[in-house]
Amino acid sequence: MRMLPGSAETPRRLAESLAHGTDPENIAGRVAHIQQWFTDFGRYSYTDVTRVPLSGLKGWHHDPATGDIRHDSGKFFTIEGLAAHLPGGPVPEWTQPIINQPEIGVLGLLVKETDGVLRALVQAKVEPGNRNGLQLSPTVQATRSNYTRVHRGRAVPYLEFFRDHRNHHVIADVRQSEQGAWFYRKRNRNMIVETTDDVELRDGFIWLTLGELYAMLAEEDRINMDLRSVLSCLPLSVPDLDTVLRSDGTGFRGALVRSCHPSARTRHSFGELLHWLTDVRTGTDGSTDRIPLNSVQGWRRTAETIAHESGQFFSVIGVEVTARGREVSHWTQPMLQPRSQGVIALLVARIDGVLHALMHARVEPGYLDVAELAPTVQCIPDSVAVLPAEARPPFLDTVLSAAPSRVRYNTVLSEEGGRFYQALSRYMIVETDAEETEEHPEFRWIAVHQLMELLRHSHYLNVQARSLVTCLHGLLSAPEPAVPSTAGVEGS
């Protein structure tokens, strides 16, 4: 094993990988090349997904006492019921189906330096919920059932780097939550591991620089949720990022670069943010109880699906999957299908020249610890319409009516395709003026380096916020917005 540079060098080396070859002509060619590789690989790797009735799932059964939907092995996950109590909230109590998957899976990204640049090993992976078939995923994306081989599939490639990591350099290793509206206390272990070992390149895998990876974020539905999540844990908080990125420090990108600097001036100190979040978490007088699935109220269960009476929110559906290029070639499973497309948006603003994001301390029933930091807006607009007016997210209209010149990122991305069927959301980053934006009690302006510090720990940033941190990082190497963004701040 060759020696790795010291871990103090890691943030700078990551930044160099982010900046590598990202001038517009070069990166366009690389993106075209990766797309072609996708198309080629997609000929040999695909999924056929057919909707089937919930009552017809093979290998799954309905628990006669509770109505819960369980796998016959007792493994994987179950669909159960949840009763949420949130006194004082716009919807003070409700019940719903929820996925219970207590095992902690691994989302692992393998990193290696070749030709003087760090590259990440990513996979073109098919998941039954993907609208487009293949998406780029981490090197390893394994539930515990996966890697203990419950379903007798093939071994998970490259898992050894994440199971036996003593001879490698662990860049990040933190358990992070997943959708608290759909999962009961689900967490995955997000790991980034650097190796100097020789690594065999398998079919369907590709080494990409961070610059190339982040360029793919501009493509619709191309970087999957798990890869976005694990990328958000990269320690990209670098003092000399402006030098590495050759930023002149003006405009939107300059403010973003400064925001990644660990000592950038911030609206709130780190201690104030921790105090605020403690206050929200202890002030929330809510509770959740797991209940039998057949006790949920307001949901209609047929042989086909479980759906809310309003037609809104989500349904539990059954699918039959035939896959090639996955561990198992044929199976059926339940999935969650959201009613319609979501909006997941971050308002950002320059405060004293440092970009800040307006984060929401959001309560979701499936969180282990009451509330986590979410994007400014996170909702399914169609479903919001059936809720009380007070439940309308405060900044939804600001985001939906934003002038195009203020929109810094705008791409449809999907949630995890192993549990969620075509769960698409429009992910947006919208620049606004902090002084024109009221700071609600449950919202705070937070600099990027503060978010990065929080991301070293569990239970702070929810999965949607982690996606948008990755999108923000992606803008570090993107060209400066065509419209001078100061116009967006000072002008109309």
Place this chain on the structure above:
Amino acid sequence: MRMLPGSAETPRRLAESLAHGTDPENIAGRVAHIQQWFTDFGRYSYTDVTRVPLSGLKGWHHDPATGDIRHDSGKFFTIEGLAAHLPGGPVPEWTQPIINQPEIGVLGLLVKETDGVLRALVQAKVEPGNRNGLQLSPTVQATRSNYTRVHRGRAVPYLEFFRDHRNHHVIADVRQSEQGAWFYRKRNRNMIVETTDDVELRDGFIWLTLGELYAMLAEEDRINMDLRSVLSCLPLSVPDLDTVLRSDGTGFRGALVRSCHPSARTRHSFGELLHWLTDVRTGTDGSTDRIPLNSVQGWRRTAETIAHESGQFFSVIGVEVTARGREVSHWTQPMLQPRSQGVIALLVARIDGVLHALMHARVEPGYLDVAELAPTVQCIPDSVAVLPAEARPPFLDTVLSAAPSRVRYNTVLSEEGGRFYQALSRYMIVETDAEETEEHPEFRWIAVHQLMELLRHSHYLNVQARSLVTCLHGLLSAPEPAVPSTAGVEGS
């Protein structure tokens, strides 16, 4: 309201309060004065505690279905059962009674500058479990039932500073766990708030500098657990601590001062520590289930008590309390009484001139998140004797046989006197040689400033470890050990 100095000044001002008037002659006089104040106040404030049968508790009942012991109001706490599964552990499964108190209480310490020095407002408080009657407690120590007045007692004095803290400076605000062997997921909110308001001094309260407070730590059983816990959250990670404390940088105290410096060299990077703890937490294949109290196995329940068949661990007992100087003057309640005195000890060592503590990633069934950092040794030696040999704590013998010249702190302190009846432990800090101490997979050498960084967040340091962090801070202003401590390291 006068302006407070910026919060960047807080650590230095805390350090000055720690150093203030701690020269040996002065501090001895102050300690004598505080002891006298205690004696005087104790004449007017006392508890009479009588053991009564569990079956005779007034206002409490045994749930007929589960056997759980509940308050008739449904508030306060319940005694329930817990089943713990820890495959691969020395005791792979067991059941036990446990206290369930889901509400998050407040442990609040009010701080104010007078005569140019920060002073903390502490209370001489009686608790039924105290062996010695009065102990020094935080300004506010209130369960949610307390401050919502479930038991119709008087209002909690000074609570307003912690409920409406917008006009004050919040120095620390973090929810921390309590005993995971006795409590099911209990957490309290540890708050330190600085005010410039005029504060009325009530009977039984006293303003003390941090130097005076820490000097009282050398007294047996004088600083209660809640005060030790909240003190551990003080941000005493100060670059120029050596100047403030007039330390010449040699010896034990010099190594301790350096260990508080935020950029002191450490055996493991902060990232490595987080990775290690994630690894322990995800690698632990355990689970806990709440069960009815009458389903616990191996425990004998009589009208009097619930006790383990071995006579070890702890018993659930009933007490009748008559108190003066507390919110309610007469009540009965169940309590936990440990079998015998515990040993809670931290091995510390100088590594490259920086003091490190050997922390244990310890699994306890009542933790919200699997494992927390505990002292090197935490056990009741008498109870260890009835467990399998593999369950004997690795460093217990090292601690029990330590040469007196290596013992830096050694005082009997007790756990919380509101739930635990005379739960005494010998708290020790013992200096050793890191190179002679094998680093087990579940133990790591950690510098004090790294512990302080972890203490800003929930679920990292357990309550026993927090007590010992406070004891370490107390040694910052204590005289250098009489025996040159290098002799302890290099000699016998």
